[in-house]
Amino acid sequence: MKDQLVKALALEGRVRLYLVRSTDLVEEARNRFDLNPTPTAALGRVLSVASIMGAMLKDSHEMLTININGGGPLGQIVVDAYPNGDVRGFVSNPLAEADSLNNGHLNVGAIVGNAGTLTVTKDLHMEDNWSGTVALQSGEIGEDFAYYFTLSEQTPTAVSVGVKVEPGGQVKAAGAMVLQMMPDATDTDISICEHVLSGLKPMSTIMEEYDDSDLSALAKDMFEDANVLSVQDVAFSCPCSKEKTERVLSSIAPGELQEMIDEDHGAEVTCNFCNTTYQFSEEELQKILDENLKNLAETKELEDSVDSGRRD
Numbered sequence: 361m362k363d364q365l366v367k368a369l370a371l372e373g374r375v376r377l378y379l380v381r382s383t384d385l386v387e388e389a390r391n392r393f394d395l396n397p398t399p400t401a402a403l404g405r406v407l408s409v410a411s412i413m414g415a416m417l418k419d420s421h422e423m424l425t426i427n428i429n430g431g432g433p434l435g436q437i438v439v440d441a442y443p444n445g446d447v448r449g450f451v452s453n454p455l456a457e458a459d460s461l462n463n464g465h466l467n468v469g470a471i472v473g474n475a476g477t478l479t480v481t482k483d484l485h486m487e488d489n490w491s492g493t494v495a496l497q498s499g500e501i502g503e504d505f506a507y508y509f510t511l512s513e514q515t516p517t518a519v520s521v522g523v524k525v526e527p528g529g530q531v532k533a534a535g536a537m538v539l540q541m542m543p544d545a546t547d548t549d550i551s552i553c554e555h556v557l558s559g560l561k562p563m564s565t566i567m568e569e570y571d572d573s574d575l576s577a578l579a580k581d582m583f584e585d586a587n588v589l590s591v592q593d594v595a596f597s598c599p600c601s602k603e604k605t606e607r608v609l610s611s612i613a614p615g616e617l618q619e620m621i622d623e624d625h626g627a628e629v630t631c632n633f634c635n636t637t638y639q640f641s642e643e644e645l646q647k648i649l650d651e652n653l654k655n656l657a658e659t660k661e662l663e664d665s666v667d668s669g670r671r672d
């Protein structure tokens with residue numbers, strides 16, 4: 361079945377449960393950046409949790425950025441998430457690799473590293489962005505996010521996330537679960553949650569098992585009284601476009617644009633977040649430059665007239 365995200369309440373609303381199947385979106389990230397297996401798992405885990413965090417935002421104009429830098433060979437992981445379930449993101453080194461663990465699992469912690477931080481910055485359309493940073497615990501991502509939610513957002517949270525990669529590199533299954541205790545959760549609720557979590561298989565195994573089902577069924581299998589609030593789509597999606605890239609080019613100094621025309625006879629601009637490359641021909645650059653010079657002249661004229669106005 362296609363990717364989806366389910367929000368539910370359980371234990372009479374004292375526990376919040378988020379589940380996401382992200383197999384297709386992680387596979388898309390792998391294809392866009394030609395990621396090696398372990399970077400696929402690392403970025404895939406962050407994208408999966410990010411899609412849930414995006415869905416936690418209240419307003420459709422809000423968004424958040426996750427930045428992880430653990431000092432390992434993978435470098436930085438940067439992921440943006442939006443309330444509609446869209447996510448986008450990249451890693452510094454798509455080819456980083458490490459030997460698998462003894463149990464055959466990809467060694468995500470070894471390429472992410474654990475000598476660094478996880479930062480979440482939320483753009484809530486207020487004067488200042490909200491930002492929270494925690495020290496990485498293991499670089500395995502799930503644990504790190506659980507620590508972040510508990511410490512930075514003061515919500516006791518369990519996170520389980522997994523990406524299973526086939527020997528050929530394709531993503532077989534990916535998904536995440538976030539379980540949060542509300543302030544009115546009782547000790548009994550906590551024991552019930554601990555019991556549910558202790559019986560939980562690895563997330564990528566669960567996603568393989570529920571591949572043909574709606575994730576509402578998983579929510580109900582975890583908690584008998586699960587009340588599903590919504591089911592929504594998730595996707596790897598970047599809002600970049602040639603038009604927006606053109607606006608970036610028009611802010612470049614005229615001298616530099618002239619150089620691109622004279623020496624490179626065009627320009628190629630690649631979006632960091634989705635690896636899409638936009639081509640600009642010599643003619644297109646000339647048009648941007650002409651427009652740019654015209655605007656500069658108009659601004660100057662306006663300034664001159666303001667100046668002469670002052671003298672009068």
Ligand SMILES: [Zn+2]
Pocket residue numbers: 598599600601631632633634635636
């Ligand atoms: Zn893009």
